[in-house]
Amino acid sequence: MNAERKARRFQVICGLVVFFSVLFCKINTDSGFCSLWDIFYMIRDGMLRDGNWGVRLHWMVAFAGLLANSLYFIRSIWLMSGRKIGFFEVLPGVGLILYVMSAGFALQPYAFVGIMVLIFDYMGARWIEEREAINKAYEEQKARELAEKEEIKRVRHFPGKYPEEFFQMIRKNAVYGKKGQMILSAGCILISAFMYIMLTMYGLISQVHGEEDFALGFGLARIFRQTGLLMGLCSILMMTMIISHYIKDQKKSNRLLVILGMRSRTVYLMFGIVFAANVILSGIAGTVIGGAAAYLVRDIWQSGLTNNGVAVELASVISGKTIGMGILGYLVIVLLSLGFNQENVLNLARSMNMNAEVQKEKRGKKHALLLAFFGTLLWLISIRIYWSRSWAETMFIHILTVLGLYLLLVGGISMYLSRLEHRKDKYYRSLLAKRPLYYRYNKSTWNLFYLSVIHLFILAVFAIQLTGGLLHQNIARLYPYDIVCTAYDADMQELGEIAKEHDAKVQVYPMLRITSIYGSDAPNIQWGGVRPIQWPQGQHIAVSESTYRALKEAQGKTPMKLNLTGDEIHVVYQQDLSAKAHTIDWDTNRIHKMLRIGQPMMNYVTADYEKVFPERKIKSEELDSLTGVFHEGMEDNLVVFNDVYFEKEYERISDYNRKQWSQREAADADDWNHYTYTHTANMTEGPTQLLCIDVPEKEYAGMLKDMDYLVEKHAFDSAWDSAILPFYGKQQMIVDTGAEIFFRKLVYLFIVVLLSIMGLFQYYVKFESEAGELKWQNQFLKKLGLREKERKAVLTGQMKIFAVLPLIIGTCGGILFGGLSVKARLYDAAALRSFLLTGAVVYLIYIGIWIIWYLWIKKLIWRQAEWEK
Numbered sequence: 030m031n032a033e034r035k036a037r038r039f040q041v042i043c044g045l046v047v048f049f050s051v052l053f054c055k056i057n058t059d060s061g062f063c064s065l066w067d068i069f070y071m072i073r074d075g076m077l078r079d080g081n082w083g084v085r086l087h088w089m090v091a092f093a094g095l096l097a098n099s100l101y102f103i104r105s106i107w108l109m110s111g112r113k114i115g116f117f118e119v120l121p122g123v124g125l126i127l128y129v130m131s132a133g134f135a136l137q138p139y140a141f142v143g144i145m146v147l148i149f150d151y152m153g154a155r156w157i158e159e160r161e162a163i164n165k166a167y168e169e170q171k172a173r174e175l176a177e178k179e180e181i182k183r184v185r186h187f188p189g190k191y192p193e194e195f196f197q198m199i200r201k202n203a204v205y206g207k208k209g210q211m212i213l214s215a216g217c218i219l220i221s222a223f224m225y226i227m228l229t230m231y232g233l234i235s236q237v238h239g240e241e242d243f244a245l246g247f248g249l250a251r252i253f254r255q256t257g258l259l260m261g262l263c264s265i266l267m268m269t270m271i272i273s274h275y276i277k278d279q280k281k282s283n284r285l286l287v288i289l290g291m292r293s294r295t296v297y298l299m300f301g302i303v304f305a306a307n308v309i310l311s312g313i314a315g316t317v318i319g320g321a322a323a324y325l326v327r328d329i330w331q332s333g334l335t336n337n338g339v340a341v342e343l344a345s346v347i348s349g350k351t352i353g354m355g356i357l358g359y360l361v362i363v364l365l366s367l368g369f370n371q372e373n374v375l376n377l378a379r380s381m382n383m384n385a386e387v388q389k390e391k392r393g394k395k396h397a398l399l400l401a402f403f404g405t406l407l408w409l410i411s412i413r414i415y416w417s418r419s420w421a422e423t424m425f426i427h428i429l430t431v432l433g434l435y436l437l438l439v440g441g442i443s444m445y446l447s448r449l450e451h452r453k454d455k456y457y458r459s460l461l462a463k464r465p466l467y468y469r470y471n472k473s474t475w476n477l478f479y480l481s482v483i484h485l486f487i488l489a490v491f492a493i494q495l496t497g498g499l500l501h502q503n504i505a506r507l508y509p510y511d512i513v514c515t516a517y518d519a520d521m522q523e524l525g526e527i528a529k530e531h532d533a534k535v536q537v538y539p540m541l542r543i544t545s546i547y548g549s550d551a552p553n554i555q556w557g558g559v560r561p562i563q564w565p566q567g568q569h570i571a572v573s574e575s576t577y578r579a580l581k582e583a584q585g586k587t588p589m590k591l592n593l594t595g596d597e598i599h600v601v602y603q604q605d606l607s608a609k610a611h612t613i614d615w616d617t618n619r620i621h622k623m624l625r626i627g628q629p630m631m632n633y634v635t636a637d638y639e640k641v642f643p644e645r646k647i648k649s650e651e652l653d654s655l656t657g658v659f660h661e662g663m664e665d666n667l668v669v670f671n672d673v674y675f676e677k678e679y680e681r682i683s684d685y686n687r688k689q690w691s692q693r694e695a696a697d698a699d700d701w702n703h704y705t706y707t708h709t710a711n712m713t714e715g716p717t718q719l720l721c722i723d724v725p726e727k728e729y730a731g732m733l734k735d736m737d738y739l740v741e742k743h744a745f746d747s748a749w750d751s752a753i754l755p756f757y758g759k760q761q762m763i764v765d766t767g768a769e770i771f772f773r774k775l776v777y778l779f780i781v782v783l784l785s786i787m788g789l790f791q792y793y794v795k796f797e798s799e800a801g802e803l804k805w806q807n808q809f810l811k812k813l814g815l816r817e818k819e820r821k822a823v824l825t826g827q828m829k830i831f832a833v834l835p836l837i838i839g840t841c842g843g844i845l846f847g848g849l850s851v852k853a854r855l856y857d858a859a860a861l862r863s864f865l866l867t868g869a870v871v872y873l874i875y876i877g878i879w880i881i882w883y884l885w886i887k888k889l890i891w892r893q894a895e896w897e898k
Contacts, residue, residue, distance in 0.1 A: 032157055032159075032160065032161055035157050036154045036157040037114065039150075039153055039154055039157055040104065040105070040108060040114075040150060040154050041105045041108050041109055042105075042151070043101070043146055043149065043150035043153070043154075044101040044102055044104050044105030044108075045102070045105050046146055047101045047142075047143055047146040047147070047150070048098045048099070048101055048102035048105070050098075050142050050143070050146065061391050062519055092858070097124040097126055097127040097128055097143060097147075097801070098143060099114075099746070100120055100123070100124065101120070101124065101150075104117045104120055110428045118189075119152070120198050121147055121151040124143070124147050125144065125147060125381070128143045128147065129144070129600070130145045135483075146651075156675070159624050170609070199299050199302055199303060202299070203281060203303045205282070208278075209274070209275045209278035209279065210275075210303075210307060212271060212274065212275065212309075212790070213271055213272070213275045213304075213307050213311070214307055214310075214314075216267060216268055216271040216312045216786075217268075217307065217308055217311030217312060217315060217359075217363065218311045218312075218314050218315040218318065218361055219267060219315065219447070219782075219783075219786065220264050220267075220315065220362055220402020221311065221312045221313075221314070221316050221318075221319060221356075221359045222313025222315040222316070222318045222319035222322065223264075223319065223779050223783075224315075224319070224355045224358045224359050224362070225315070225316050225319030225320060225323065225351065225355040225781075226322055226323050226326070226775075226779075227775070227776070227779065228351050228354050228355050228358070229319070229320075229323040229327075229346045229351050229355075230323065230326065230771075230772060230775055236285075236321060252325075252716070261362065264362045264783060265365050265366055265369075266361055266787060267783055267786060267787045267790070268362055268363060268366035269366040269369045269370060269609055270787060270790060270791065270794070271366075271790065272366050272367055272370050272373075273370050273373055274790075274794050274797075275304075276300075276370055276373040276374060276377065277373065279300055279303075279377065279771055280373075280376060280377055283296055283299070283300075287525065296377050297377065300374070300377055304367075308363055312356065312359050312360070312363075315359070316352065316355060316356065319355070319685045320346060320347055323346040324346050324347075325396070327346050328685050329760070331549065351510075351532070362679065388610075396440075397439075397440045397441075397443035397444045397447065398440065398444060399440070400436045400437075400439050400440030400443075401436065401440030401441050401444060402440075403433075403436050404432075404433045404434065404435070404436030404437030404440060404441075405433070405437060405441075406433070407429045407432055407433030407436065408429075408430060408433040410429055411426050411427065411429040411430045411433065411434075411848075412425050412845065412849070414429075415846060415849045415850075416849060417620070418610060418612065418650075418852075418853045421495075421610045421849055421850055421852070421853030422490075422609040422610050422850050422853065423844070424490070426892075427485075427486070427489075427490070430485065430842070430846075431482055431485075432844075434478065434481055434482065434485070434838070435478050438474055438477055438478050438481070439474055442470075442477070443476055458517070473831075475552075476791065476795050476831055476833055477830070477831060477834060479791055480788055480791060480792065480831065480835035480836075481570050481834070481835040481838040481839060482789070483784050483785075483787055483788040483835075483839070484835050484836055484838065484839020484840070484842075484843070485838065485839045485842045485843065486784060487781055487784050487785065487788075487843070487875065488839050488840055488842065488843025488844075488847065488872065488875065489839070489842050489843040489845070489846035489847055490706075490846070491780050491781050491784065491870050492719060492781060492843065492847070492868070492872065492875065493843075493846075493847045493851075493868070494609065494773070494777040494848045495774065495777040495778055495781055495871060496867050496868040497606055497607040497608070497609070497773075497854070497862060498607040498770055498773045498774035498777060499774065499867050499871070500606045500607065500860065500863050500864060500867060502605055502606055502607075502770070503865065504605070504763050504766050504767050504770075505759075505763055506606060506654075507654045507657065507658045507763075507766060508654070508657045508658070508759040508762055508763060509583070509584050509654070509655070509656070509657070509721075509722040510534075510656065510657065510722055510723055510759065510761065511655050511722055511723050511724045511729060511758070511759045512533075512658050512720075512722040512724065512729075512732065512733065512736070512756055512757070512758055513719075513720070513722070513756065513757050514719075514720040514722065514736065514739070514756035514757075515540065515542075515570070515638075515715075515716040515718070515719055515720075515755055516716050516718045516720055516739070516754070516755065517690075517713075517716050517717060517718070518683065518686070518687070518717060518718065519690060519880075520718075520739065521537075521718060524720065524736070526733060527735045527736060528722065528724075528732075530735070531724055531725070531728040531732040531735070532724070532725055532728055533722050533723065533724040533725075533728065533732060534723045534724075535720055535721070535722050536583065536720070536721045536722075537718055537719070537720055537721075538572060538576045538579065538580070538718075538719040538721070539572070539573065539576065539675075539679055539681060539717065539719070540570050540571060540572050540576070540716065540718065540719035541571040541572075541626050541627075541675075541678060541682055541714075541715065541717060541719065542568060542569075542570070542571070542626075542627060542628050542714065542715030542716060543568075543569050543570070543571040543624050543625070543626050543627075543668050544566050544567065544568050544569070544624065544625050544627060544628055544629050544630075544642075545566060545567035545569070545613055545614035545615070545616070545623065545624050545642070546563060546566060546614060546616045546623040546624075546625075546638065546642040547563040547565075547566065547567065547614065547615045547616040548565045548566050548568070548614075548615060548664060549565055549567075549615055549663070550647060550661065556855055560634060561635065562630070562631075562632065562633065563616065564749075565629075565749065565750050566629035566630070566749065567614065567615070567663065567664055568615070568623075568628070568664050568665065568749075568750065568753050569613065569664060569665060569667070569668050570631065570656070570665055570666070570667050570668065570719065570763055571626060571667075571668045571669075571670060571675070571678075572667055572668070572669055572670075572675070573669070573670060573671070573672045573675035573676070574591055574593060574599075574669055574670070574671055574675075575672050575677075576669075576719075577591070577599070577601070577655075577667070577669045580655040580656065580667075580721075581655065583721075584655070586653070589649065589650070589651060591649065591669065591671075593648060593669065593670065593671035593674075594671060595671075595674065596643075596645060596646070596670070596674055597645075597646050597647075597648040597671070598624075598645050598647055598648065598668050598669060598670060599647075599648055599649045599650070599651075599668075599669040600613050600647055600649075600650045600651075600666060600667070600668055600669070601650075601651055601652075601653050601655060601666060601667035601668075601669065602650065602651070602652050602653075602662055602666050602855065603654050603655065603656065603657065603658050603659065603662060603665065603666050603667065604652065604654075604658055604661060604662025604666075605658055605662070605766055605769075605770060606854075606856070606860055606864075607769075607770045607773050607774070608661055608662045608773075609850075609854070610662060610850065610853035610854045610855075611662050611666075613647070613666065613668065621644050622644060622645045622646075622647055623638065623639070623642035623643070623644055623667075624642060624643070624645045624668070625642045625643065626678050626682065626714070627682065627710065627711060627714035627715060628711050628713075628714055628715040628746070628749070629749040629750075630705055630707045631703075631704075631706075631710065631711075631749070632705040632706045633705065633709075634658060641709075650855060651855055652854065652855035652856065652857070654722060655667060657757060657759070657762060658717070658762070658766055659757060660752055661769060664750070664753065665753075666754070679717065682714050682717060683717050685713070685714060686711070686713045686714060686717065689712055689713050690713065692712060693712050693713050693745070696712060696745075698744075698745070698748070700712075701745045701748065702748065712745075715746065716743075716746075716755070720756075729758070729760070733756075733758050736755075736756055739755040739756060740755060741756065771805070781875075785878065788879075789878075789879075789882050790888065792831060792832060792882065792883075793886065795828070795831055796828055796886050796889065796890065799827065799828065803824050803827070803890060803893070804893060806823070806824060807820055807824060810823065821891055824890055824891065825887045825890050825891070828886060828887070828890060829883075832879065832882075832883040832886075836876065836879055840876065842871070843872070847868065851864060851865075
């Protein structure tokens, strides 16, 4: 019995099974589940003649599966008569459609049975028909694999060790490819050195920083965590590029050895030895260089602390922990970068084509105008979002900018080349200069896009952050008082006695705690379909217009004319000039400012969040320090209300605190944390007195020590955020802010340097990829009789666009988004002038570096084009 006859018998059985299965299944009707015989009686009674087309349609769909059953029965009779299957070949597809209609639209359970039998019928028949062929092919494949394994084993058999000459060849090969080795070494040394410097500086700065918790993101950890991902990503991207170029360079030199039959294992061993030696030696050199640089920075900073009267002895920059962490971080970056080049590594032993890198690329001409339009639209959207102060300096907005830039380049270049082709005079004159765009359109467009993105991020994002950090600031002036304290009415008597004992001058202002619904600039990932209770909630200080004017006048400053009405607010962002623009509430769209007078809520009905956190209208904003810069400007900013509104709320909160005070003093931590689960407010709603204290220098430490009892007494107020303290000392805050500014400068300088190296390296790689073609062009043009000057112009002009166009895009984008960032930071006239001057210097240095690099590449182009081997 052959396979076809077996398959037909199998199909006969399956057809009969699926047909008779309906006799044992129930059919879903309006009257419930009925048997087939019940259906016949219902049809006899004329239920389909009631004129209800919905019911009729339901029955028609329900019977679609029965039609499929009937077709399978007819197929079985057809095959039993000895005929070929013929047009019944399409029955599985038709049956599946009919069964799905019955199962999906009429919810017929018998249709599910039909689907299962249909799949079994189709797969089983195919398997029976093809089983013998499959088994035969499997045996043949198995025999071929066995033969190949034996051949590979014979070819790769290598008894003994590699001779000394093999390692001599590796050394000579490494020396011959010293250009690629030097680039790899430079990248590894840079990563290793910067990794060590970053970790050392973070350790030193966190030593003197007051509030530091890496797990919760307090203190410098907030900056380190925010920028650490960027630093790691930039490092991995740079090393991935460098290793990719290095592997491709090695592939060219090893290609002849592979063609001559060198074992793949030997090729990988040669690569691994040289690469590992380079990475290890460069890592050691980078660690030494990083340690020396960290020592110099520590020495300079130690002198600065000593001269400012801060009695802190910084730890040594050399420690086993720092060295171990630095080496571990360096190796992780290198190994990840190598992993991203896995395909390139595997291709080392597969490269047999001597012309593998020479490929002509087609240019897509369709939809160019549409792509350019959507690219422009995305740019306009990102600019409009950036224009809103609440969204300024938000990194992920630049996803739109980058995508828009890509569409603009693809569409714009295609349109430009198409238009050029229609103007033959200009086309022929610029043909050689535009050769990379015509011949390697995709790679050239990608290079232009990549370099433009690097310029854009440097000049529009990180240069702005770096410039802010470079601004000269008198940090001591950011803290007009020696001690700033927020207290309850019940604390005032004891604090008065402490102040009197230490001969302190105290200015007392009424205040309220005001809380935003979300107080972090980190993207909120707590959403899961229902609005959650978000953490952290931002805690700030509410004062009246009168208090605002008094705080301004106390420092000899002119207050703004606010003229607030109703519940309008004026916000004073208390942050230094290096911090990015902040908003008072970071919730969702950041347009609506949801603020409640009182402390954070551990629990509330999120569906009614607008009642708990009513929306406030910001009438005006400014950047200043009236009490001090705390928490990098994220919290303890001043929110100003008009006097009438503030007095009403002040009386309400003060009365509430007095009534609840005895309950608060008797409560434990569990009582405090669970209070909002049974009440619509906290047990108390925060301090109501703002104390600005000046104390003689000799009494400063003693007064701080005497005020320490407040930390334990009001521990409940730190339950939501341990960084919120009842008082802050000026000296520690000066050290903290100085450390934050210094670390911010260091981090963004590192990112700018890495991105700059990535851009410079990519431009060099583009030149290397075109070097052979440029040399051939030079010889061709020389034979045509072109003079040296003309040949130089033609050859260097082909690389000019890759330097000039991305730099123009990055500079224009940098000025645009940088201007919006400066607008959002609310600088005064003096700070704005300083920022513009410093920013101009940073821009000129960066552009100057690129001009020098371009001129050097320009000389290199001509030198290689004229070089005769």
